Amino acid sequence: MGSVQSANQANTGDDYSLDRVPRDKRNMGWLSITNITFGIATAIFYFQMGSVMALQFGAVNAIISAIYAIIVAGILGTFIAYLSAKSGMNVNLLSRGGGFGYIGASLTSFIYATNFIMYCALEGMILVAAVHEFFPAIPEWVLIIIFGTAVIPLNWFGIKQLDKLQKWSLPLFFVFLVAAIVMAAMTPSVYEGSFWSYMPEGVQVGGTALLLCIGMQHGIMGLTPLLASDYARFLKPKDMKIGIFAIGFIPQIFCFGVMGGLGIWFGVRLGEPNPGVYIVMLLGIWGALFTMLTQIRINITNIYSGSLSLSTFFENVFKFVPGRRFWVVITGVSAMILMLGGIVNHLELVMTFQGVFLMTWAAILVADAVIVKKMLKIGPRYYEARQDNLFKWNPVGVASLLIASSLGTIAAVGLMGEFLQSTAAFFAAILAALLTVGLAIATKGKYYIKQDAKDIETEDYIA
Numbered sequence: 001m002g003s004v005q006s007a008n009q010a011n012t013g014d015d016y017s018l019d020r021v022p023r024d025k026r027n028m029g030w031l032s033i034t035n036i037t038f039g040i041a042t043a044i045f046y047f048q049m050g051s052v053m054a055l056q057f058g059a060v061n062a063i064i065s066a067i068y069a070i071i072v073a074g075i076l077g078t079f080i081a082y083l084s085a086k087s088g089m090n091v092n093l094l095s096r097g098g099g100f101g102y103i104g105a106s107l108t109s110f111i112y113a114t115n116f117i118m119y120c121a122l123e124g125m126i127l128v129a130a131v132h133e134f135f136p137a138i139p140e141w142v143l144i145i146i147f148g149t150a151v152i153p154l155n156w157f158g159i160k161q162l163d164k165l166q167k168w169s170l171p172l173f174f175v176f177l178v179a180a181i182v183m184a185a186m187t188p189s190v191y192e193g194s195f196w197s198y199m200p201e202g203v204q205v206g207g208t209a210l211l212l213c214i215g216m217q218h219g220i221m222g223l224t225p226l227l228a229s230d231y232a233r234f235l236k237p238k239d240m241k242i243g244i245f246a247i248g249f250i251p252q253i254f255c256f257g258v259m260g261g262l263g264i265w266f267g268v269r270l271g272e273p274n275p276g277v278y279i280v281m282l283l284g285i286w287g288a289l290f291t292m293l294t295q296i297r298i299n300i301t302n303i304y305s306g307s308l309s310l311s312t313f314f315e316n317v318f319k320f321v322p323g324r325r326f327w328v329v330i331t332g333v334s335a336m337i338l339m340l341g342g343i344v345n346h347l348e349l350v351m352t353f354q355g356v357f358l359m360t361w362a363a364i365l366v367a368d369a370v371i372v373k374k375m376l377k378i379g380p381r382y383y384e385a386r387q388d389n390l391f392k393w394n395p396v397g398v399a400s401l402l403i404a405s406s407l408g409t410i411a412a413v414g415l416m417g418e419f420l421q422s423t424a425a426f427f428a429a430i431l432a433a434l435l436t437v438g439l440a441i442a443t444k445g446k447y448y449i450k451q452d453a454k455d456i457e458t459e460d461y462i463a
């Protein structure tokens with residue numbers, strides 16, 4: 001592992017894609033890291049979620065589901081940010097010693113990587129559609145190649161580059177956001193009542209409509225808590241207390257609350273669910289620039305996390321270590337292929353599975369840390385990512401994940417009734433947490449570690 005790690009670091013400077021960030025390299029302040037996670041939180045995708053939910057199921061149901069998403073994703077995110085900051089590892093690496101074994105963890109890394117590639121394509125298509133609207137003479141495939149390629153060099157220099165890009169672009173984002181709010185406030189509302197009271201005919205507060213909103217939130221809310229780990233592992237130890245809350249919770253408030261809330265307001269006021277349409281209606285060509293900004297911000301984080309996951313997967317399974325930059329190119333090119341192939345609109349089933357899988361995975365990591373490692377004191381009190389010290393598989397996480405996410409997906413596609421269709425990811429996550437604890441007790445933690453590591457600093461211990 002030593003040679004793998006140094007090869008990786010020699011290639012890309014500050015990646016630590018294959019092992020923990022050493023304590024002396026955890027030198028980023030909580031504000032910088034929180035700012036990077038805002039690259040995700042500022043995506044106009046969250047406008048769309050708010051607008052669609054409000055127009056279909058009523059503003060109050062959309063608001064209640066947003067509060068639910070903030071609380072659940074915020075709690076998971078804060079725990080995961082704590083584990084990452086304490087151990088210097090992201091979720092790909094945490095999973096190896098956190099209940100999955102090193103091949104088991106490559107399973108999660110692979111699914112996770114495909115998720116980022118799909119999101120990168122999805123977000124890229126939003127950008128392509130916005131620009132195509134203004135420049136219809138430019139074929140979509142040309143725009144896909146231009147914007148698909150543009151995010152690759154923006155990822156070349158790792159986390160420090162992300163930090164700068166997100167820092168410089170955030171003020172510009174707020175200028176556009178305020179302009180959009182002012183323009184919407186000056187546009188006569190399509191709906192005459194106050195936006196809180198908007199409710200489509202035949203829909204009530206609570207019941208099926210609320211469950212359907214929650215089901216929509218479940219599709220996307222597992223990812224943001226997990227993703228925080230790619231950045232929280234660089235947190236300065238002295239910023240731990242405020243940092244884990246800031247990194248784990250605040251982005252959830254912004255994406256589901258602020259962006260989602262504005263999406264509800266825009267949707268009701270303008271009577272239009274698609275921000276690609278109403279942002280351009282409000283801001284004209286500036287709206288296309290606003291979209292470009294938000295989509296590039298989110299796609300550089302998608303590519304960053306996708307490349308880290310692919311690095312881990314290929315090192316783990318094939319001992320193939322070309323360096324993270326190679327995987328930046330692969331992630332970007334794969335997303336372009338999805339866009340060019342028009343596959344983006346046919347991903348519904350895969351996205352449903354991903355929504356359940358991500359919540360389930362996050363629940364397993366948290367249950368393993370808090371209940372298995374801390375409370376029951378089963379397995380090692382630290383996280384290990386080096387193959388020499390690990391078993392290939394640990395049934396604790398792998399079996400819990402496979403059982404809970406399979407059942408959850410079956411429920412989420414509607415085969416277990418209406419109630420479970422919308423709540424599938426939540427129940428799958430609870431089931432996964434229970435299975436994790438049960439299997440850890442049943443196996444007595446035998447498969448967590450093959451040989452004890454003697455060189456892990458005690459400050460990195462989580463229990």
Ligand SMILES: Nc1nc2[nH]cnc2c(=O)[nH]1
Binds near residue numbers: 045120298
């Ligand atoms: N990480 C991430 N989360 C999302 N939630 C909705 N869209 C996205 C995306 O593109 N990336």
